Amino acid sequence: MSKIAILTRGVSGGGVQKMSVNLANQLVSEGWKVDLLSPVKGNDSEVDPRVNIILMPSSSNIVARWYCLKAAPDLLKELFLPVIIPIFFPKSLSYVKYIANYMNRHKPVAFISATTYFNIAALLAKRIARKDIKILISERTNLSGTIDSIKNKFFLRWRFVTKLVFRIYQESDSIVAVSDGVAYDLALRTGLDLKKIRTINNPVIPNTERKNGSEKKRAHGRAFKDNHTNYPHFVIVGRLVTVKRIDLAIKAFDLFLRKTGNGKLTILGDGPRRKRLERMVRELKLEQKVIFTGWHHKPLEVLKCADVCLLTSQREGSPNILVEAMHYGCQVVATNCPNGPSEILKNGKLGKLVDGYEPELISQAMLDIVNNPIDLRLLEKRSLDYTAVKSTREYLDSLGF
Incomplete structure (x- = not known):
């Protein structure tokens, strides 16, 4: 069977990681080949041995910024404030170069990502790879809450990310939210069409x-x-x-x-x-x-x-x-x-x-x-x-x- 890639924060720890592992395990049990792309190794005891875990190397901030611009010169205005100039560069985007190379080498039929900046990374990487890969992006929490939190109020990138989300999320094949509330908030905050956001419950119970x-x-x-x-x-x-x-x-x-x-x-x-x-x-x-x-x-x-x-x-x-x-x-x-x-x-x-x-x-x-x-x-x-x-x-x- 064909290969599906899943981009995740890790293979153990928080809820996003656990749900990515549960999804990967279920996919391989149904006969799919699965690559689990992670920036950190973590405890893989809960991962099905048939799932191929790939540890992603990151690029330097300068190289990562360059690859973001290379991927989307037409989105310079949207990229400038949340990606290009912030001192605290979003770590998730430092993997754009590797993800693009992965897409070219491994040619998965589908690519699944979760969380805002990993979603952006996946879509930018597809632009560079120029491969016919279906991209499913997912939001796992209330975007407004993340942006408005005391911690992120001081990060320029979060204050201006919504315009970038609006433009680039529309290039995905599917936008998924883990609850109706998350879907509604994503649409309200970014201007995305709520009808194009599908709610799918998390794969909590394996x-x-x-x-x-x-x-x-x-x-x-x-x-x-x-x-x-x-x-x-x-x-x-x-x-x-x-x-x-x-x-x-x-x-x-x-x-x-x-x-x-x-x-x-x-x-x-x-x-x-x-x-x-x-x-x-x-x-x-x-x-x-x-x-x-x-x-x-x-x-x-x-x-x-x-x-x-x-x-x-x-x-x-x-x-x-x-x-x-x-x-x-x-x-x-x-x-x-x-x-x-x-x-x-x-x-x-x-x-x-x-x-x-x-x-x-x-x-x-x-x-x-x-x-x-x-x-x-x-x-x-x-x-x-x-x-x-x-x-x-x-x-x-x-x-x-």
Whole structure:
């Protein structure tokens, strides 16, 4: 069968990387040849051995800028502010030269990329390669949130990238968003035609995970409490960064303990805010109740033993952890942030959506879900809308295969 290339940030770590690996694994299981192009090596234990991982070398900033101009001299005006002159050159575009050479040498029938600057890199590379390759680009998070974040307000390239996105994204064969909210925001922010953006759910649940933890919990007759305690176990999974607002979850958990007397909170992940969050836990005297595990290679093993998954983010695209939690029989409490939680939870029918960022509101939602858990069968059924099989079929359909 023909070859498909997938451009990704890496083969392990965040949600974008994991979804790229799940897509690659499903494609090879269906007989496709797959090259996974990555700028870093990473832990490839979850990658199917049949997937060919290619480590991409980067070009210097000067060479990369030259190749961007070479690819699109007609887009000089759109390239100038977000690409050519910024001191902090977008790292993703330093791979344009290599990607173009790859396209010429390996001649894949399709090329799939994710995240804004990697999407731009793929489309610029195709211009240089001048090959008949179908390009599918995908946005995985709220573009407005990324551009307007405090961090990116000081980066010239993000403030002016939308005009470039509008022009060059139209050269792709398919534009995919991971949720309707992400699609709407992309169209609103850039001027792209919403009708030309297709929503495809992330390939969250691979075939190997179809047998899930909710069955085990139901079999034990303990749909809410594990086998060793008589109090709920909450879990948070994600990078410990500002946008995830883990501080709100910790404060809400403290209020929950004051109301109920007992509980446990496990925080899986690492990041720049970890020390500050650990200090908060000490100040609230929650050291015996809150556990920081750091980065966890297999967070699903923790989900299988947990009761409630918390998500207190300010923005998301389509938070995979909520789907995984539902698949493994965890109840969900999430802030109603743009854009994914409300879509996954069917506007609050399958979990608690909190309108606001006050710890008291989140704490009350935690208490409500403990007292009135949702039928695990409904949660599992919803999670099956996010299988790798279903998502891969839609990706192939978008490419015309």
